[in-house]
Amino acid sequence: MVSIKDIAKQAGVSISTVSYALNGSRKVTQETTAKILAIAKELNYIPNAAARTLKKRETKIAGVFLTNYSGAFYGELQQGMLDQLAHHGYELIVCSGKESHRFLPEGMIDGAIILDANFSSEELISYADRGHKLVVLDRELEHENITQVLLDNITGAKLAIEHAADQGHKKLIIVTGPQASFDSDQRLQQALASAEKNGLECHVIQGDFNKPTGEKAARKIVESYSGPVAVFCLNDEMAIGMYNFLTKTEYRIGKHIHIIGFDNIEVAQYTHPRLTTIDYSKREWGAAGAEQLIKLIRKETATSKKIGVTLVEGESLQKV
Known part of the structure; x- marks a missing residue:
């Protein structure tokens, strides 16, 4: 790989002069700068991003860490990040998996947005202790270098269950997300509390925030069906999975099985x-x-911010 030493040797100048020229410094004449840039181009010189970052202490890149990228939900979320970061001259790198965690301590990004259960809270606190800037979307943490922007899961779950109760439902099934999910846990706990308050008989089926687990939940409900039941899927992906399964059966959504989702993704x-x-x-x-x-x-x-929610009424849940 070509280095600034190679450029300096060919240009007959010092390494510091090459560095100044490549960084647009006025300490070097326009004539010398032009000569150095021409040689750099000729040699196909590629700047060392890591070295530049160490010098400037910034990359102008933010990271977002996600558990996965699947589903329509993530596209809209990332677009909101991209638009806002671009407004401030920043770019976004999307990360997933344990190996990408090193981007923070190695200074490859200036800060990160976290929606990733693979990060333990202890790990995030350790990064914050070292001065790294973090925004968490999936947990509550107190630290001067961390702030949180959370969804109002409590209100969302309360609205869902109260709507089911208002429609006369007495039986409720909750299909959860993954056990490590902060959002799923908040929705589940509030749904259980609201079900008890409204006198609903409640059962829980473990899901995983994807369509296949929604289909599996629908199969279980059909196999033990004994009358109209309300089903609160803790995200829309699982609700769509239930639709996929139930359309192949004699059971009708909004008549036999009444479904409520969470997220209002575009396909809903x-x-x-x-x-x-x-x-x-x-x-x-x-x-x-x-x-x-x-x-x-x-x-x-x-x-810290909280994102508000509203109930969208549809025919998938009706009076009984």
């Missing part, structure tokens, strides 16, 4: 009958996370 508006679900802006959530990260990086006051 095309379901038949229309899925009852909890709505919020994924782009707003992503943008708010990015905005708070920029504030942390710039050492401005960052504040």
Whole structure:
């Protein structure tokens, strides 16, 4: 690989002169700068990003760590981050998996947005202790270098269960997300509390926030069916999985099995009958996370945020 030493040797100047020229410093004349840039181009010189980062102590790149990328949910969330970061001259790198965790301690990014259960809270605190700036979307942490932008899962679950109760339902099944999910746990705990308050008989089926587990849950419900039942899927992906399975059976959504989702992903508006679900802006959530990260990086006051939710009524849950 070509280095600035090679450029300096061919240009007949010092290494520091080459460095100044490549960084646009006025300490070097325009004539010398032009000569050095021409040689760098001729030699196909590629700047060492890591070395430049160490010198400037910034990369102008933010990271978002996600458990996975699947589903329509993540696209809108990331777009909100991209738009907000671009407004401040930052780019976004999307990371997943244990190996990508080194991007923080190695200084490859200026800060990170976390929606990844693979990060332990202890690991995140250790990074924050070393000065790394973090915004968490999936947990509550107290640290001067961490702020949180969380979804109002409590209100969302309460709205869902109260709507089912208002429609006269007495039996409720909750299909959860993965056990490590902060959002799933918050929704589940509030749903259970609201079900008890409203006198609903409640059962829980373990899911994983994807369509296959929604299909499996639907199969279990059909196998033990004894009358109309409300089903609260803790995300829309699982609700869509239930639709996929139930359309192949004699059981009708909104008549035998009444479904409520959470997320209001784009495909939800095309379901038949229309899925009852909890709505919020994924782009707003992503943008708010990015905005708070920029504030942390710039050492401005960052504040915790909560993203509001509303109930979208559909024909998938009706009166009984």
